Amino acid sequence: MSLAGRVALVTGSGRGIGRAIALALAEDGADVAVNYRSDAESAAETVAAIQALGRRAIPVQASVDSVEDDERMVDHIIDEFGHIDLLVNNAGIASRGRFVADTDPAEMLRVLSTHALGAHHISRLVLPSMRSQPRGDIIMISSVAATSYAPGGAPYTMAKAALEALAFTLAKEERAHGIRVNVVAPGLVDTEMGRRLVKAVTGKDDIRALDAHSPFGRVCRPEDIADTVRFLVSPRAEYLTGQKVTVDGGGGNVG
Template sequence: MHGYQSAALSGRLALVTGASRGVGRAIAMSLAAGGAEVVVNYHSNDAAAHETVDRIRRANGRAVAIRAPIGDDTKVDAMLDQIANDLGALDLVVSNAGTPSSGKKIIATEPHEYSDMLEVHTLGPLRLIRRLLPRLRENDRSDLIFISSTVTRVTPTHSAPYTIAKAATEAAAMSLAYEERSHGIRTNIVAPGLVATDMGQGLVGAMTGGDIAALDTGAPYGRVCRPEDVARVVAFLASPDASYLNGQRIEVDGGGPAGAIY
C-alpha cells in the first residue's frame, strides 16, 4: 500500500465512494497509507469492500466499510449519520462511484440511460455533498475531489450518456470550487483516461472485443493507466503540498496515446 507520503494525511477522515474495487480501492488504500482514516463506501459487493478494508488494515491503516448506493438517499443519510456518530467529522470526500453506459450510438440509446447516468455520476453525489457542506465548512480545511474522465475532452463515440454525465459533474465541481473557496474547501477534478480495471476491460471488450492488456504496448510508457496512478494524484491533492490548489482538473492518461479508446 503506497500513499503520497507517510503521515501526510494524518488526522484526516476521508469518504471514498465506490471504493470496493478498481480505482476507488486504490484511492482508499493510498489515502490510508498517507495516514487518513478511510470510509470505504460501496454499492453491493460486500466481499470486495471488506477485502479493501482488510488490505488497509494489514498495512496498519484504518478503514471501515459502509454499504450505501449513492443514489439511495435513505441509505446515504444513514451512512453519514453512522460516520458522524462513530468516527467524527469528515474533511475529505472523493466522489468516485460510477458505472459505464451501454456503449451504443446515440441513435440506439434509450432516453432513460441519460437520466440513469446523471443520477449515478452527478445528482446522487451532489445530494451527498449538499448534506455534508455545512459541516465541511467548519473545518480549517476540507477537500472535495471528483473522479471524472478524459471523455469530457475527447467525446468518443458510443459513450454519450457517460460523457454527458461526467461533463455535468465537472461543471458542478467547478461551481463548488468557487462557491466554497471562502469556507476553506478545495474542490478539484481528477480525469483518468482508460484504466486497467474490470470496468476498463468491459469497455475494451464491448468496443473492440479484445483484452485491455493488449493495449499496453501502444500506451505511453508501455502500459495503460493503473488505478494506483490515479490514486497517487488524489492523495497529492489532499496533501499539504496541494493546499493552494482549487478548481483544477488533472488528466491522468500519460498525455493521451494516439488510437486510444479515450
C-alpha cells in the same frame, strides 16, 4: 503522515480506482469509510487492507443515487469518526454505448444519477462537517470522455460533464470555508470496467495487449489515479482548487 487526523469517504471504493484511492489515503494517514453498492465482500477486503496499514476503516453500503442511502451513510460515518473532511466522488457505472437515437431514457437517468446527481447529494451532505474542519477536500473522478465526446456515449459523457460543472461551481462556493475542490480525469485504466471496454471495442480479452501502444509502454493503473488524488489532498497542493488534472499519459485514451 500528511493526512493524519483526517477522515475520508471514498465512494465506490470496494474495487478498482476507488480501492486504490482508499488505500493510498490510508497510507498517508487518513481513516477511511469504504462505500459500496452491492459487493460487500470486496468492500470488506478493502477495509481489511486499510486496517492492516494501522488506520481505521468501515464499510458503508449505499447506492449513491439514493438520497435516503446517502443521508444514512453520511450520518453513520460522522457517528463513527466524528467528522468527514475528505470526499472522493468516485462511484460510477458504464453506459451501454448506444447512439442518442437508440438510447433508453431510463439508461440516461441511471447513468446521470450515479455520476452527477449522487455526487451532488453527497457533497451537499458532507459540507457542514467539512466546513467545521481546518481543511476540506472534494475530488471528483471524471474521465477524458468528457473532453473527447466520442459517439455512442452520450449518457456517460453528459454525466461526467455535469460532474465537472459541479466541481468548478463548488470550488468557488466553498473556497471561503477552506475547502478545495478538484477534478481528476483518467483515460483508459486497467480496471474491470476498463477491461470490459477494451473487449467491447477491440475484441481483446487482455487489456495488457495494449501496453506496447500506450504512453510509457503500459496502460494506466489505478495507482496512477490514486497518486494524483493523494497529491491534490496533501499539504503540497494547499493552493490548488478548481483544477482538472488529466491522467492519460498524454495519450488521450478514452476512459
